[in-house]
Amino acid sequence: MCLAIPGKVIEIDAKNALQAIVDVVGVRRKVDLGLLQDAPPVPGDWVLIHVGFAMSKISEADAADQMQTLMMLGEAQAAMEEVRGYGLEEDEVPPRLGSGRVQ
Amino acid sequence: MRFVDEFRAPELITKASDEIRRLADPNRHYRIMEVCGGHTHAIYRFGLKDLLPENVELIHGPGCPVCVLPMGRIDDGLALAARPGFIFAAFGDMMRVPGTHGSPLEYKARGMDVRIVYSPADALKLARNNPDKHVMFFAIGFETTAPSTALTIARAKAEGLPNFSVFCNHVTIIPAIRAILDSPDMRLDGFVGPGHVSTVIGCRPYDWIAEDAGKPVVVSGFEPLDILQSIVMLLRQLRLGESKVENQYKRVVPWEGNSAALRAMADVFELRPYFEWRGLGFISQSALKIRASYARWDSEQRFTVPGVRVTDPKAAQCGEVLKGVLKPAQCKLFARECTPEQPVGALMVSSEGSCAAYYNYEHRKPVTIANAAAS
Numbered sequence: 001m002c003l004a005i006p007g008k009v010i011e012i013d014a015k016n017a018l019q020a021i022v023d024v025v026g027v028r029r030k031v032d033l034g035l036l037q038d039a040p041p042v043p044g045d046w047v048l049i050h051v052g053f054a055m056s057k058i059s060e061a062d063a064a065d066q067m068q069t070l071m072m073l074g075e076a077q078a079a080m081e082e083v084r085g086y087g088l089e090e091d092e093v094p095p096r097l098g099s100g101r102v103q
Numbered sequence: 104m105r106f107v108d109e110f111r112a113p114e115l116i117t118k119a120s121d122e123i124r125r126l127a128d129p130n131r132h133y134r135i136m137e138v139c140g141g142h143t144h145a146i147y148r149f150g151l152k153d154l155l156p157e158n159v160e161l162i163h164g165p166g167c168p169v170c171v172l173p174m175g176r177i178d179d180g181l182a183l184a185a186r187p188g189f190i191f192a193a194f195g196d197m198m199r200v201p202g203t204h205g206s207p208l209e210y211k212a213r214g215m216d217v218r219i220v221y222s223p224a225d226a227l228k229l230a231r232n233n234p235d236k237h238v239m240f241f242a243i244g245f246e247t248t249a250p251s252t253a254l255t256i257a258r259a260k261a262e263g264l265p266n267f268s269v270f271c272n273h274v275t276i277i278p279a280i281r282a283i284l285d286s287p288d289m290r291l292d293g294f295v296g297p298g299h300v301s302t303v304i305g306c307r308p309y310d311w312i313a314e315d316a317g318k319p320v321v322v323s324g325f326e327p328l329d330i331l332q333s334i335v336m337l338l339r340q341l342r343l344g345e346s347k348v349e350n351q352y353k354r355v356v357p358w359e360g361n362s363a364a365l366r367a368m369a370d371v372f373e374l375r376p377y378f379e380w381r382g383l384g385f386i387s388q389s390a391l392k393i394r395a396s397y398a399r400w401d402s403e404q405r406f407t408v409p410g411v412r413v414t415d416p417k418a419a420q421c422g423e424v425l426k427g428v429l430k431p432a433q434c435k436l437f438a439r440e441c442t443p444e445q446p447v448g449a450l451m452v453s454s455e456g457s458c459a460a461y462y463n464y465e466h467r468k469p470v471t472i473a474n475a476a477a478s
Contacts, residue, residue, distance in 0.1 A: 004247075004299055004302075032222075032224055032251070032254070034254045034363070034367070035250050035251065035254065035361060035363050035364045035367065036361075036363060037363045038361075038362050038363045048299075048302070048355065050247055050248070050251065050299065051194070051221065051222045051223060051244075051248055051251050052221060052222025052223070052224050052225065052251065053222070053224070053250070053251040053254070055247070055299070055302055055303070055361065055364070056302045056355055056356075056357075056361065058354065058355055059354070062354045062355065065326065068326075069145075069325050069326050072148070072149070072326075072327075073144065073145060073148050073325070074148065082221045083221075085219070085220075085221035085225075086221050086222055086225065087225065087228070088220070088225050088228055088229065088232075
């Protein structure tokens with residue numbers, strides 16, 4: 001989907017510097033940093049995530065605005081489902097259809 | 104002004120709306136295209152049309168990847184995945200998109216192994232977890248999604264993962280804009296440029312629209328205020344007789360784009376000579392194919408693809424709506440045969456498709472105090 005999801009980088013994977021644990025409103029998932037390797041984020045940085053990959057670094061204020069936009073668009077729930085779905089951790093829970101939109 | 108009170112900084116919204124009224128020449132009719140489906144969704148959801156004067160018209164563009172995918176590609180992907188031992192993996196968006204003999208979800212009901220993934224990297228993981236199956240990832244999307252697919256393919260190659268391939272339907276936005284500008288029945292005054300596509304490609308690829316086609320472009324964010332500000336910036340240029348590329352979404356979009364993402368795409372993909380777009384027909388150099396150096400991870404190079412071509416249902420006027428020639432409600436099937444629950448055309452499937460957005464927010468207009476009193 002066109003709307004990217006904001007998250008905070010918590011921890012870079014010790015074995016793979018292109019993987020990080022990112023927190024999206026309390027949900028923590030592995031996110032790929034491969035597309036930010038020219039200016040890698042560090043723990044504490046905010047990023048916009050799109051289909052499991054961090055796409056750009058943003059400020060904390062912009063992250064809050066982006067979450068607000070998702071809420072106003074009625075997309076916050078779909079965004080959280082997408083984040084929960086990353087990594088196939090919840091294979092046993094069939095995700096609701098219609099989320100995971102791309103652009 | 105349905106949602107004005109919910110907006111952040113409502114006083115700025117009112118100010119931007121007033122500025123648009125001030126800048127718009129009452130003797131002129133402005134047609135501004137928002138290219139991105141995310142903008143289309145936001146415009147309907149926030150009722151932004153109500154904040155614009157009647158002579159400033161928003162035309163919805165081709166930037167919804169599900170909507171522009173021709174049915175033949177879905178049929179091809181599903182035909183491949185019907186082989187024994189195949190898993191069809193795709194984003195949730197794809198699941199209800201109708202192919203000739205049903206959507207991926209309907210194929211699943213008939214026994215096909217169809218999985219929703221939220222990231223191409225998870226399709227790769229699915230392949231690692233199922234070494235005795237072949238996982239085919241049905242990739243769709245513009246330049247926002249294509250770099251993630253590219254990195255995933257590069258990793259499959261680095262790992263030498265044998266049971267994974269990508270059926271690539273990635274498209275690029277610039278040739279679609281060119282096709283629309285070349286279309287004889289189209290008159291546009293300017294473009295609200297896509298926000299997240301531009302985080303990848305930057306702002307330079309739009310230069311020709313300003314310089315050669317003489318139309319202003321403003322790359323925009325997704326908040327109501329972002330979109331209104333972008334319209335202000337476009338009208339300001341039009342008033343001065345200017346046409347340049349401006350970036351309203353500087354907080355996210357760097358002028359030069361994302362170099363690592365562009366490199367990943369260039370490494371894995373090359374341009375197809377032509378590709379079919381639903382509603383727009385064949386457009387040259389408008390889509391990405393996987394390079395021969397990654398042939399093993401390309402479903403189309405690895406397996407025989409039927410190459411199905413399907414004409415859109417005659418009565419559905421998706422093409423005209425997609426080009427902005429018709430409004431969604433002017434299509435003969437709108438809200439009759441074609442609804443979000445039972446979509447005939449793809450514009451009704453995705454919430455970013457203009458028909459679904461129109462259906463959800465205009466056709467089923469919520470009863471508010473204002474419109475209840477008026478009726």
